[in-house]
Amino acid sequence: MNLAQLKPGEKGKITAIGAIGPLKRRLMDMGVLIGEEVKVVKIAPLGDPLEVTIKSYQLSLRKKEAQGIAVEVLR
Amino acid sequence: MSKEAQAQGVPAQTAAAEKPALHAVTKRPITIAVAGNPNAGKSTLINAIAGSRLHVGNWPGVTVERKEAQFEFSGQKIRLVDLPGTYSLSPYTQEEIIARDYLVYQKPDLVINVVDATNLERNLYLSVQLLELGIPMVMALNIYDEAEAKGFRIDVPGMEKLLGIKVIPTAATKNRGIKELLAAALGVAAAPAQHQPRQLSYGPDIDQAEATLRANLAAKYPEVSQRFPARWLSFKLMEGDEELQRELNLDPQALPREAALEHLRRAHGEDLEALMADARYALASGLTREVLRRPELRKTEITEKIDRIVLNRFLGIPIFLGAMWLMFKLTFDVATPFADWLDALIAGPFMRWTAAGLGLLGAPDWTLSLAVDGVLSGVGFVLVFVPVIFAMMFFITFLEGSGYMARAAFVMDRAMHAIGLHGKSFIPMLLSFGCNVPGIYATRTLENPRDKALTALLLPLMSCGARLPVYVLFAAVFFAAHAGTVIWSLYVLGIALAILMGVIFKKTLFRGEAPMFIMELPPYRLPSLRNLLIHTWEKGKHFLIKAGTYILAVSVLVWFLLNLPWGVEHKRDSYLGKTGAAIAPVFEPLGFGNWEAASSLITGIIAKEIVVGTMGEIYAPGALAAEESEGPAPTFGEDLIEIGGGFVDALQGAGLNIVSTFGVASLAAEDESAGTPLQSAVRGAFTPLSAYAFMAFVLLYMPCVVVAIAMRQEFGSWKWFGVAFAYQSVLAWTVALIIYQGGSLLGLGG
Numbered sequence: 001m002n003l004a005q006l007k008p009g010e011k012g013k014i015t016a017i018g019a020i021g022p023l024k025r026r027l028m029d030m031g032v033l034i035g036e037e038v039k040v041v042k043i044a045p046l047g048d049p050l051e052v053t054i055k056s057y058q059l060s061l062r063k064k065e066a067q068g069i070a071v072e073v074l075r
Numbered sequence: 076m077s078k079e080a081q082a083q084g085v086p087a088q089t090a091a092a093e094k095p096a097l098h099a100v101t102k103r104p105i106t107i108a109v110a111g112n113p114n115a116g117k118s119t120l121i122n123a124i125a126g127s128r129l130h131v132g133n134w135p136g137v138t139v140e141r142k143e144a145q146f147e148f149s150g151q152k153i154r155l156v157d158l159p160g161t162y163s164l165s166p167y168t169q170e171e172i173i174a175r176d177y178l179v180y181q182k183p184d185l186v187i188n189v190v191d192a193t194n195l196e197r198n199l200y201l202s203v204q205l206l207e208l209g210i211p212m213v214m215a216l217n218i219y220d221e222a223e224a225k226g227f228r229i230d231v232p233g234m235e236k237l238l239g240i241k242v243i244p245t246a247a248t249k250n251r252g253i254k255e256l257l258a259a260a261l262g263v264a265a266a267p268a269q270h271q272p273r274q275l276s277y278g279p280d281i282d283q284a285e286a287t288l289r290a291n292l293a294a295k296y297p298e299v300s301q302r303f304p305a306r307w308l309s310f311k312l313m314e315g316d317e318e319l320q321r322e323l324n325l326d327p328q329a330l331p332r333e334a335a336l337e338h339l340r341r342a343h344g345e346d347l348e349a350l351m352a353d354a355r356y357a358l359a360s361g362l363t364r365e366v367l368r369r370p371e372l373r374k375t376e377i378t379e380k381i382d383r384i385v386l387n388r389f390l391g392i393p394i395f396l397g398a399m400w401l402m403f404k405l406t407f408d409v410a411t412p413f414a415d416w417l418d419a420l421i422a423g424p425f426m427r428w429t430a431a432g433l434g435l436l437g438a439p440d441w442t443l444s445l446a447v448d449g450v451l452s453g454v455g456f457v458l459v460f461v462p463v464i465f466a467m468m469f470f471i472t473f474l475e476g477s478g479y480m481a482r483a484a485f486v487m488d489r490a491m492h493a494i495g496l497h498g499k500s501f502i503p504m505l506l507s508f509g510c511n512v513p514g515i516y517a518t519r520t521l522e523n524p525r526d527k528a529l530t531a532l533l534l535p536l537m538s539c540g541a542r543l544p545v546y547v548l549f550a551a552v553f554f555a556a557h558a559g560t561v562i563w564s565l566y567v568l569g570i571a572l573a574i575l576m577g578v579i580f581k582k583t584l585f586r587g588e589a590p591m592f593i594m595e596l597p598p599y600r601l602p603s604l605r606n607l608l609i610h611t612w613e614k615g616k617h618f619l620i621k622a623g624t625y626i627l628a629v630s631v632l633v634w635f636l637l638n639l640p641w642g643v644e645h646k647r648d649s650y651l652g653k654t655g656a657a658i659a660p661v662f663e664p665l666g667f668g669n670w671e672a673a674s675s676l677i678t679g680i681i682a683k684e685i686v687v688g689t690m691g692e693i694y695a696p697g698a699l700a701a702e703e704s705e706g707p708a709p710t711f712g713e714d715l716i717e718i719g720g721g722f723v724d725a726l727q728g729a730g731l732n733i734v735s736t737f738g739v740a741s742l743a744a745e746d747e748s749a750g751t752p753l754q755s756a757v758r759g760a761f762t763p764l765s766a767y768a769f770m771a772f773v774l775l776y777m778p779c780v781v782v783a784i785a786m787r788q789e790f791g792s793w794k795w796f797g798v799a800f801a802y803q804s805v806l807a808w809t810v811a812l813i814i815y816q817g818g819s820l821l822g823l824g825g
Contacts, residue, residue: 017349022167023591028352029163030593031197042382045391046489049498049592051382057194058378058596060485062492065591 001073003052004066006040012071013037019068031055032069104145104152105264106181110174110205111189112198113160114478114597116217118142120189120247121157122609124257131613134159134173140519148257156183162197164204166318169524178208179303184264186212187256192222192229192244193598195367199359202238203275209304211263211270212240215256219244226370234366239273248603274306277354280342285309287335299323313339314348378478378598385482395486398479399505402470407509407540410462412728416721417462421455424714445634453630454623460512460781461619467506467513468614469607471520474502476602480520481594488592494577495585496533497526497592504530504573507537508566511778515785516614523590528795529580531786535778535799536573538566541684545773548687552754553763561767565774572775572806584798617788625784626681633678646693651677665772665808666765666815676772682779694756764823768815775807 006012014036017024031054032038041058042051049062111117121129125144134141142157158177159170166172178186188205190198205212214234222229234242241259245252263270276282288309293300300308311319313336336347343350385394426447433443474480480499488498499521507514514534521527546565550558636651646652647670655674662668662676671693679686761769777800778786786796 022165025163025165025167025348025352026591026593028349028356029165029200030595031200031356033353033356042386043388044386044485044489045388046486048489048492049485051386051485051596055196057197058598060481060592060594060596062488062592065593 001071002067003038003040003069003071004050004063006071006073008040008042011037011039011074013074014069015072016070017068018070019065023065023068027065027069030059031057032059037074038069038071102152104154105185105261106154106156106183107185107187107260107264108156108158108178108181108183108210109187109189110158110178110201111160111215111217112162112191112194112201114595115160115189115191115194115198116247117157117160117189118610119603119606120215120217120245120253121155122606123247123250123253125155126609127612129609129613131617139169139173148261151261153257153261161201163201166316168522170522172318178205178210179307183210184267185260186210187215187260188212189215189217192216192219192227193225195229196356196359196363199362200356203355203358206238206240206272206275207304207307207310209272209306211267212272213256213260213263214238214240214242215247215252216242216244217247219252220246220249225376228368230366230368234362237273237362237365238275240270248600248606275358277351277358280339281313281350281354284313284335284339288312288333291333291335296323296325299325310351314351376598381599382482382596385479386485391486395483398483399502402474402502403505403509406463406466406470406506406513409729410466412725413462414459415728416725417458418455419721420718421451421458424718426451427714441638444638445631448637449631449634450627453627460510461615463510464513464516464618465611465615467517469611471502471517472607472610473602475520476600476606478597478599481596484594485596492592494533494574495581496530496577497521497523497590500526500530504534504537507534507539509540511535511537511539511782512785515782515789516618518789525585525590528790529577529585531789531795532580532799532802533573533577535782535803536569536576536775538569538774539683541682541779542774544684544687545679546770548690548753548757549761549766549770552758553761553766561770565770568771568810569774572810576802576806618785626781629681629780633681637678646674652693661808662772664816665811666768666819667761667772669760671760672769676776679773680777680780682781683773686773690757691753694753694760764815764818767818768811771814772807772811775803775810777803777807 001012003012003014014032014034016034017027017032019027036054039053040050041053044050044060049060050066051058051060052066053059109117109121121142121144125146128144128146130143132141132143139159144155146153146155156177158174161168161171161174164171164175164178166175177183186205186208188202190202202212202214216229216231216234219229229244231242231244241263243252243256243259245256247253277285285306289300289305292309292312293305308319312325339347339350384390387394429446429451430443433446471480474483480502483502484498486498487501491498491500500518502520503514503517505514506517511534514537515531518527518530518534521530542565543562546562547558550561554561633651636654637646637649639650640648647656651674652670655672655677656670658677659668659670659673662673667673671690674693675686675689678689757766777783778796783793783796783800786799787793790796
């Protein structure tokens with residue numbers, strides 16, 4: 001399961017970050033860390049990018065980037 | 076200053092502010108760097124501190140804006156340097172490299188770290204990194220009023236103790252806490268030794284590895300470890316910071332073999348950069364947990380409510396397009412009456428006064444012509460851009476400050492990404508239909524240099540208002556019945572070519588770099604009018620001074636081209652005419668290979684509507700002069716009344732334009748130069764087909780001088796203008812060729 005597969009309203013816990021180099025560092029700098037809880041809030045009207053809540057703020061990222069973030073769904 | 080000075084809450088007036096004499100005033104100005112996250116209210120805070128004393132420029136060699144101010148606070152000279160807003164100090168983005176290079180190499184006396192009190196954890200992540208640098212620091216706990224309104228309770232003295240620095244609650248939009256902040260900063264700068272920030276513990280493993288690495292570095296590279304903050308240096312080397320390793324000329328093989336790091340890797344995995352990010356966030360979370368009490372029940376925030384509508388699946392795009400339409404209308408409708416007024420002012424009274432003044436002095440005729448046609452018309456060109464630049468900057472600043480800009484990017488990203496652009500590229504593109512110049516300036520909202528360059532390269536293909544007079548002239552003469560459709564087709568042609576070029580550039584010039592789209596959606600906030608005005612003024616002033624100088628120079632140059640050699644009678648014999656004749660063969664296959672068309676294309680480089688003016692002068696000289704000399708010259712008093720009346724009319728016009736929501740009437744070309752002599756001359760010189768090829772060429776050929784200068788200013792070099800010049804020239808020629816030759820083959824040439 002990756003972040004791009006979550007539906008709006010669903011929450012997940014980050015288990016791995018597939019990205020490397022600058023992308024990975026940027027994600028981590030924005031608080032996208034392993035073990036962190038993330039909630040998908042919305043998908044943009046044209047289907048990409050998505051909006052998530054992480055560390056109690058709103059972040060948007062493209063599906064391509066979200067696909068590299070493995071999550072485990074939280075109920 | 077005493078600790079007691081900081082009561083909890085935003086102090087209206089504290090002891091610290093009243094007793095500035097406690098610190099020792101030094102003669103030397105102290106340098107304060109201001110660092111913080113984007114959206115933490117950093118620029119509002121800087122405006123509140125420095126206001127109109129801000130000087131805006133660019134960081135050397137890059138397109139990132141640099142703000143600086145010099146002022147005195149309670150007798151002490153202060154130099155304030157605004158660092159780019161960043162989330163971190165990694166070596167990957169331009170902004171982050173600038174910020175950290177400044178902090179490490181320029182060694183400011185002090186850092187003011189602006190922190191968003193409503194978003195403590197992520198903001199503290201940067202603070203933790205700033206503390207590693209060992210530079211004395213004061214924290215501005217900004218947006219404190221909003222945090223209080225949300226029911227957040229922040230233990231400020233507790234924060235001071237944990238971090239070992241002064242923490243001052245501020246509300247920059249309300250001008251609260253500013254004096255206290257500066258007083259605290261001066262206190263720290265006066266006795267830096269007593270205000271060394273605490274060294275936070277990253278956990279025993281990292282701390283120990285760091286200590287070992289630091290000792291080894293000091294032994295092996297003593298000169299290096301003296302140049303840099305010791306702890307920061309070893310952390311960066313642990314992270315494998317390539318930028319720094321290159322800078323230091325360290326043996327790249329030495330570090331991986333470092334025993335201290337080997338131990339860390341065995342215990343925590345290969346990725347030490349991730350380990351450090353984790354450790355810093357753990358610190359930030361821990362600090363936040365210690366000092367922040369949130370209300371148990373979280374109410375739905377206003378931002379969420381707005382976003383439910385603004386980012387709605389069905390409403391999102393219509394709302395966005397509506398907002399853009401409104402901004403476009405407002406920018407050009409507010410600006411146009413003022414631009415017209417300024418234009419009339421220069422063309423009327425100013426030129427008359429100059430003529431009268433020079434006449435009184437007995438100056439020769441050529442000086443009059445130089446002053447009026449060269450200098451004053453050049454000034455006029457600069458000035459008519461001013462209202463539109465100001466209006467555009469105002470709305471762009473509002474969109475950014477309110478938080479909507481990020482939403483606009485969110486809504487449009489998918490579509491723009493398809494041609495290799497970023498969601499935020501849409502706005503510069505849209506503005507370009509009014510005028511490419513504000514479009515270029517609007518690209519500064521794009522952070523990534525690649526996105527910015529690509530957007531700036533494509534936006535000259537959007538047909539601006541200045542090209543309209545050319546279309547109107549030719550369409551009226553050759554396509555009277557279908558003039559509207561023909562003009563519309565040129566707009567569509569521009570957009571289609573922009574898409575095509577976007578795809579081509581994505582696969583050639585901009586291949587490989589795929590910039591990421593990881594963007595905060597900040598909470599909606601109402602920007603203060605004061606802030607909007609300061610920003611708008613900064614940008615407008617910048618344009619006036621920098622662009623003005625160049626445009627004036629080019630305008631004077633063209634005057635000389637038109638009027639030299641000395642005493643030239645016929646325009647054809649002027650340098651311009653000769654140049655036109657020399658390059659005319661290039662346009663032969665396009666259907667307009669005559670010196671008249673070529674010369675007007677040359678002057679059109681200043682601004683594309685001048686193509687029409689030059690054609691007027693060449694094809695129908697005297698027609699304009701006759702028009703000018705009608706009736707007796709107005710008196711000085713009448714001129715003054717006219718100026719005043721014109722301004723009132725402009726105000727009224729702007730007001731009416733805001734109210735009226737129909738059509739783009741103010742953008743419609745005035746067909747003043749489409750008088751009969753010119754029209755019939757054009758009818759004789761072109762065929763419908765060559766006219767269409769000529770219009771397409773005017774649409775596509777090189778950006779005008781003002782755009783060139785705007786590009787130079789925004790990118791700090793002529794490089795991107797060079798690329799635009801090259802590809803647009805080729806594109807214009809090719810497209811006009813296809814139109815003319817293709818049309819001829821199809822039998823449309825008649």
